[in-house]
Amino acid sequence: MTEKTDTRTRILDIAEASVLQKGFEATSIEEIVAGAEISRGGFFYHFKDKNALARAMLERYIEVENALYDELFARARELDDDPLHTMLIGLKMLAEMLADMPEGHPGCVIASTAYQDRLFDKGVQELNRQAILGWRKRFRAMFEEIAAVYEPRDTINLDALGDMVSSVVEGGLVLQRALREHNNASEQIMLLRSYLKLLFSPKM
């Protein structure tokens, strides 16, 4: 909209970095405006309150994450159009991506908001919920495709399996943050991949 890097975007960038580093509550509007080089009034011109900021951050984050998954698995399918191998390649690429981020993944805003949910209004919580349900649907569809070709070697709940991708990423990121290591999420994804390999392997 404006000339230089859109102020609203700049606010979101600064806020995201800070929130991922120290949490939402610990991020003051003071430091956001300092970082974005605007006045307090300027901040409230763009966002009614911190809740509105949270909502905008989540919306942007979810969009980016979805685009990333789209691109990743599209590329994987290009490389091998067998549904199982698309999944395995995609997960490997995801694991590598996470491992390549030296300062760790922009640790999932989802978990961060989930654990402080009474702080946020219904809109923010619902956004969060819908994002996870979206990922469930996305991965469930992929697993259905796989199961149609490779009979699973154990009876499983496909919704839960769909959730497992998000769960493993979130869980890995929690460990990563708590341990201050940087490859836990990546390793956990590789274990999920190992599971899928075994689960859908043709009987020998």
Next chain:
Amino acid sequence: MTEKTDTRTRILDIAEASVLQKGFEATSIEEIVAGAEISRGGFFYHFKDKNALARAMLERYIEVENALYDELFARARELDDDPLHTMLIGLKMLAEMLADMPEGHPGCVIASTAYQDRLFDKGVQELNRQAILGWRKRFRAMFEEIAAVYEPRDTINLDALGDMVSSVVEGGLVLQRALREHNNASEQIMLLRSYLKLLFSPKM
């Protein structure tokens, strides 16, 4: 120490309930003292500041969690002393336990603190780290025992596999909170169990 339910314990109980419900930052000392029916001065008599409270909560939580794992897997071993089956039985019992909590698990304080870590001092963070490392060690030992008997059908990092238990529980709890469902953690554990079953199944 005192006659009625120890004030310190009462503070921790009230605080834990509130923190699990709405997060640490959103829990005010005001409401803790109201709940525990003491004065503000009384709170600060027991805890120097909110950090000291966080530390005490974490210590207590980790102790309880460890005792629970001890008991669960001891019982599982009683039922079947084959290491793989001890693990499978223990996980099943853990999953059932999580599913039986109608209001959900006392959602992991670990994740909650991990995502707000700049808020807490080194002591709290280190406590968190040590707890997760402890669980890694515990489960890694169990997996080593299993691997000595059943050759794994995929090459895996045993530390990462040890972490997978914590990761799956944490990840499941994040989903549970965000989705406001109540069996995600339990389902994720059952998927981990399915993985271990396949990973260590004798070749057919």
Next chain:
DNA sequence: GGCGTTACTGGACTCGCAGTACAGTTGGGA
């Protein structure tokens, strides 16, 4: 029966941060 210690109460105060309000400024477009 006085003495110290533990476990508080209660009030007053400082400080930082969220949020409100609003008046004024600046730099394009129509």
Next chain:
DNA sequence: TCCCAACTGTACTGCGAGTCCAGTAACGCC
């Protein structure tokens, strides 16, 4: 030329954390 979006700047309210401290009630013990 005037309007409007995108701000700046200041001043104020209110809440919660944390500090300080004086007082007090119950006890254990010498």
